[in-house]
Amino acid sequence: MIHPLLVSASAPPPIDSPTIQYGDLSPLLVVAAVALLGVMVEAFAPRALRFTIQTALAIGGIVVALAATVWVGLGLDRASGDVLARGRVVAEGAVAVDGPSVFMWGLVLLFALVSMLLFAERRLEGGLSAFTGQAAAPPGSAMEREAVEHRIEHTEVFPLAMFALVGMMLFPAANDLLTMFVALEVLSLPLYLLCGLARRRRLLSQESAMKYFLLGAFSSAFFAYGIALVYGFAGGFGLGDIDQAVSNRIDGQNLLLAGIALMAVGVMFKVGAVPFHAWTPDVYQGAPTAVTAFMAAGTKVAAFGAMLRLFFVAFGGASWDWRPMFWVVAILTMVVGAVAAVTQSDVKRMLAYSSIAHAGFILVGVTGAFVGTRDASVTSVSSVLFYLTVYGFSTIGAFAIVTIVRDASGETTQLSRWAGLGRESPLVAGAFALFMLAFAGIPLTSGFIGKWAVFSAAWSGGAWPLVVVAVLASVVAASFYVRVIVTMFFTEPTGEGPSVAVPSMATTAVIVVAVVVTVLLGVVPGPVLDLAQSAGAFVR
Amino acid sequence: MTAPTDLLLATEQAPDALAPVAASGVFVLIAVMILVPLVSSALLVLGDGPRFDLADKRGHLLGTAASLASFVIGVVLFVTLLGRDAGDRSIEQNLFAWIHVGGFQVDMTFLYDPLSALFVLLITGVGTLIHVYSIGYMEHDPRRRRFFGFLNLFIAAMLTLVLAGDYLVLFLGWEGVGLASYLLIGFWQHKQSAAVAAKKAFVVNRVGDVGLALAIMLMFAQLGTTSFVGVAEGIEQVSSGTATALGLLLLLGACGKSAQVPLQSWLLDAMEGPTPVSALIHAATMVTAGVYLVVRSNFIYEGTEAARTAVVVVGLVTLIAGAWIGCAKDDIKKALAGSTMSQIGYMMLAAGLGPAGYAYAIFHLITHGFFKANMFLGAGSVMHGMDDEVDMRRYGGLARLMPLTFGTFAMGYLAIIGFPGFSGFFSKDRIIEAAFAENVFVGIAAALGAGVTAFYMTRLMIMTFLSSRRWKENAHPHESPAVMTAPLVVLAVASVLGGFLVLGGWISDWLTPVTGYETHELAVPAWVFSVGITVLVAIGVAVAWATYGRRDVPSTAPEKVSFVTRAGRRDLYGDAVNEAVLMRPGDQATRGLAVFDRIGVDGAVRAVTGGIGATSSLLRRAQTGFVRSYSLTIFGGALIVLVAVLAVNLA
């Protein structure tokens, strides 16, 4: 490599413009464009029309992006020199458009689509969205009352969510560490803001935003420092370069290992693995429920995608170094998540701990690091992809139901107040019970197939003790899922029972979709499992 | 292969007979034979409620008609079969693939061959007669419609059992008759004793069913198929140990269904059911299913001397035990039940003798079906006239008041004791002859059994129909209506004439394609045996006459009796043995397990849940709400991760 300073000034070399494969990147670009357009709408569209325009823009943009994703997915070629991987590295090595990327794009886009429907719900708050009208106004102030009176709404939530979506799509597809870091921030920053925008219980909402922000910034500093150390070891940012350096094992071993550890902190914070989970319950509880749904489903996909790519592609050669650490974290995550959930009294917090436990189950699949053989056995990557699909839909469905169980002060998240819900509204309680059963991994629901997939991948990868722990943790987890069902159906309501508000078509559609997917993936998981399987491996 | 009738002296095997031809022509009616009573049963059992008045009034006619229809089809098929060559008399009807999983396939197959044909005639023929009889016997029962529904269910299940072409289909029928038997024994479930007896029959039969089920599983494991044809073909390849295991397991199943020692205890209690049930199920048909199973599985027993010996021993022991019990009982139905056990013991014994005995086992089974059904129905007729009194010590002198019942019963009596010319004479003689040919001691025991049979049957005759009147005060014995006596007459005729099936060796010729046949070499001419056995029978009759005919019979059972009598009255302590060997240890074990469950398992579960709850509360407290403490966990976590990664490398 020629040192730049040595290039003589007399003969300036021509500057080649970078090649960008716009076609391959079209889903990302569409979403980014929609986000920017949303900002423009905020600036120029009349206030009365903004909500409609923003909703239509967001949903339309996602649908177009989904179509583009399908188109990109169908056009993926088999990568040279690899039996499983399909796709290629584009944008000068910054983004890898391969099977897992496209699968996860489709997945986060679908999650975003249903989440946007939740964002657009206005009937539950009497014609206003669940987001505060004036984020700048302190709760209870005259300014806030004025905002309510004039029916002011923060329609910025849509572009913010779109920006987060760009981050979620870029994070698992990033093929160099810098892009990954930027994607991480693009994904996180809008979410910090969205967390603080709840219309009701704003103190909790703001607190959750602050906690999420401070801890997120703290952990991304670790991530950034990890990148610096890995760069110091490898001398480059490309995952392929790092892979080569790791395989060759030039000196500076400790630099690499410290870098791996610190980067692990960053992604494990995002997936909510123990001991980096402390933010999860507080943020899930405090954030507006629609945001919690979006975040719980989308962030998990993005973060696990990035984790898989980072550790399988860049650090694949050092797997013997990081796998023991993953064992520890996976066990801690499953056990702490499942056990701590047992005594939760708030539905949203309970779901948060459940998401921690599920992060542990997915980590089991990751830790198995089973790259598969030529025959059709389930690989770590495909099992994790399937689990994320399953978990995401059930989670969004569960949070959607949380938004419609209400009393005079808004959502009723106290679990004890859910007693008797089965009598009040058998359909809603039945749907929630279905999601609980799916989380518990009961056969004939999607959760069972998901657990089976990750556990079998881990088993094939030789991590059978982990599978044993996972099964035990599942048993503990099942106990609190069943407790919710018992509360809803077999407990007498105390005082005035809960009431189920009638939502608009949007929320209803979300719940119906979640129920259908949960049942369908439990009964006929084949097609989606095959799709995850054909997503294959990462390109290098 | 045709079975030449002039080759009886040679050993005949019948492998080719198990290459059945597909059902065509009238033989498509095989399944209809089962379907008709099944549908009728469903209509009768399910057609409940006020809108089904008609079913209550006319249901019994539908049930009887269904049974009759099956009988008519049975006769038509039988005649058609008679017209075929001996080699073509095996017809298979394949309805549909019942179970098809991986390499395991079970078709809903029915096999109609000479053996099944005889059974079909027996089941539907005797069954129809008993249906007719029941019209009168159950006339005053409010649940008569249901009773006929259960009887039809039994007919359908029993036909499935004998027509099955696959062990698993047979098992379906096997469990079906078990169910029907349970329902009918407990038909008067308001009586505690009936409910208990039904439960006992069910439980004891389960023990036998386990044997059959294991045998079927073993077939699948070893041969990959459970069809008769497949097993017959494959059985030659398996080890003799497997064949013996199969034989013994099937024998266990047969013991349960046929009330053979050691699973005999339920049959005597089963007499709690209505008498037509005792006649049809617990004398003529269902209890002979075990014999059918052994004969049908002849290809399995062919390869295993040990299992055959076990069959002989079981048969012999039961033969003696049943006769013994029959001598001691005062309850007319229980005396007959003991006799049933004993006679099935004869059949079992014959079946254990291999090809030399199969045909005679079936022959005796059929004649026994006639005369025992006849006598049970006769007993029912007596009970009908005596206000449901069953104690023979309260009978006496009924011959004059119930002439028809007495006359028909006498035909059955002469048949069972083997009076020359009556059916039992032929069938029992052949078995005893074959037993002598096999082993002298077995022969002697079987012959002595015949003498004992004569004793207890004569005792029963004398105490019931002859001797002095020992009725209770308000008893008004009377002859039963025609609808009940007509079947008695038909069965009495059959009891007399049934023996002619053996003339010219017809029965063995007929069954040779299925079971094979071999003659036995006897040291002395056959007539010597006949004379010897007849003499033994005469001695038995004489002893009974001396004991009961010449003296007055006390109207209450004497208390001071020999151990032999006491043991017989208590069913040879069968229940006591079960209780001591199985029930008490079982009770202890379950009690122990319950304690272990409560303290060990529940305790562990409670401790674990308690532990989890406590840990959970602790973890919950750790979530302090302070963002700085969260940062600390992240920081600490980062250190842990760092150390974990570096430590691995250093190690």
Added chain:
Amino acid sequence: MTDHYITLSLLLFTIGAVGVLVRRNAIVVFMCVELMLNATNLAFVTFARAHGNLDGQIAAFLVMVVAAAEVVVGLAIIVSIFRTRRSASVDDASLLKY
């Protein structure tokens, strides 16, 4: 020489991390995070120099951009919470717990 720079960078990073743990004022906590990011920048630049390529320096720029974006978002959140509570102490905001 590289070692010295890296040692300094590590020191700064650790000071920043400890600052996050011990300081109560949200603004200061946030500044400590920024300190950690600056330590990262120092490491990037040092390694760029050591490897003799420009990638690390570009990374430093990107980290600065990200830090600036974080400031925008972070200050917005902190200010809004300060307006509500009249306090910037992170310990006061502890309603969400258990």
